[in-house]
Amino acid sequence: MMKLSLGPILWFWSKQTVFDFYANAADWPVDTVYLGETVCSRRRELKLADWFEIASVLKESGKQVVLSTQTLIESEADLRALRKICSQQEYLVEANDQSALQLATQNQLPFVTGPSMNLYNTATLKLLAKQGLKGWSLPVELGRETLQQLIVELKNEGLDLPAEVFAWGFLPLAWSSRCFTARHYNLPKDNCEFRCLQHPDGMELRSRESQELFRLNGISTLSGSRYDLMREIPDMERMGVATVRLSPEHQGMAEVVRRYDQVRRGEAPASDPLQLVEAPPCNGYWYGKPGMDLVPSQGL
């Protein structure tokens, strides 16, 4: 059966909120949980020890725990934090940039890659497989057709590299050294007053015609519509996708997991895609269209 994963929390939540979220997640039907701060080095509500505490609870609940690394590495302090993650042996590491690839391979750690790692072809996957790649996420801007070709080519190469697809949530689309939340409040990034804490689902950026385009989330920019591939699960299962990733939101996540779990078990609910935090749905990337488009599903 296809696996469900819970991606790293992309937003900035308080320590208590994070602990509560994972205390609940321990009981959800997800197979894999990615932990850690992947967006901003200033988000330090949780120390590495806190993440390990959460990791051990989840592990005891039977989840596979993966430690995710920060996507944009800029400073020596960022590298120090990265080295700590890449020198432990207990958990698999999700490498989210080439700095993490270097440290993981140097320490001969097995690793997986997240959706911000640019894996667009079989040659790249083959190369990383030699270095310890155990699984990979499809970059968010790639769709069904490319994935299908990659899965076939990997099979022909005799490579067993499970593929994961970001299937539900706001798509992480860009990272900058500039903080857009701080910019909104006219604050310097280095003295941002941690305003992201006030925006547990990011800040909506709309066109002047009120079209929801993006969500600003500190230094990262996410899609304004919510990606939802729930209806593509049977198709993905046929293609050989190993895991679908659900990206945490602070409300209603239990329900999202429950519905995806039903679909992967073939108990597909007939109702419309989920609407929790209000946002339009999209699935364009999957069908090779602009990401924001909503294409009638051809999957079910």
Add this chain to the structure above:
Amino acid sequence: MELVCPAGSLPALKTAVDNGADAVYLGFKDSTNARQFAGLNFNDKRAAEGIEYAHSKGARVFCAINTYPQPDGWETWKGAVDRAAALGVDAIILADMGLLDYAANKHPQVNRHLSVQGSATSYEALRFYKDNFDIRRAVLPRVLSIDQVRGVAKHSPVELEVFAFGSLCIMAEGRCYLSSYLTDESPNTRGACSPAKAVRWHETPNGLESRLNDVLIDRYGKGESAGYPTLCKGRFEVEGSVYHAIEEPVSLNTLDLLPELKELGISAVKIEGRQRSPSYIADVARTWRQALNRLDAGAGDFRVDPTWNSTLAGLSEGGLTTIGAYHRKWK
């Protein structure tokens, strides 16, 4: 420091060389490079002419093959690497790890430069590219502050090239998917950001509107000068206020930083703009040549000539320049 200038066409290449470029970079007429524009770039014959011209004047030529091939495109991208090697370019600028691996194995004698699209923002990332593909040089993304550049430069296993002037990407290059979210093309997939085919202009009672795949990017009142609707430089609404929520239309200009960049051991400064005209290239190359010559004459005495800045400001988006992320406060 080497002055690396863009060449979107043979006339632009010759102009860049004639006005003091130490090296020029070009791409083929397809989506294998990150400046895929109609009417721009080189076929093999033009590239050969350009390379001959540059070499005859002592300048080097780099070929950018810095988009990310998918299975469908793999043979085309591989072919582009072979063509560049056969043409005798001085370096190939690459981003995709699979393609870097191919180039390193198939054409080990041709220098490999890591493109800015390869998103290497730390010396550990540079070590990865050096250890695996023996790159000779890397172009740093425009997201690092000068102190961060210092940190990278101190431990870098390869030569570094930094952006000096031109359009300012404010997202970490190589990992920005905003364009393919609104249109069906991105720098990674098609070598295009906010592609011209998706741009529409409308004169309306509310003002001149620029749209990208029908999404309103900006609306200009009377007397406001309109710019190309690059999606991150539009005016949008966030929590009730309308402003340049991501970035203003502004260009990067690092003339002021030249002594510091030299002191850090930076090997080359790069001018953005293969989509620009030969006359633009001439003005920019000439200005930077003068600046670099003065720098070489004695770094301690380096002063930015006000005419250089006014020349460059006149060639900039919105007439404005910034040193961008190099200055921590910009962030």
